[in-house]
């Protein structure tokens with residue numbers, strides 16, 4: 001009988017550097033390859049950002 005070392009946690013090195021927000025990221029939107037700024041904390045580009053969408057200001061449709 002021989003003891004087998006079961007590998008439960010595969011150390012695949014550092015695949016994605018978790019420094020700041022990471023540079024060279026792209027928009028999460030499918031098909032969108034817009035590169036995100038490393039200062040952009042979001043996952044989407046300015047076009048697909050779910051919040052803070054700059055629309056026509058001052059125009060209220062009642």
Ligand SMILES: [Zn+2]
Pocket residue numbers: 027028029032033034044045046047048
């Ligand atoms: Zn996008």
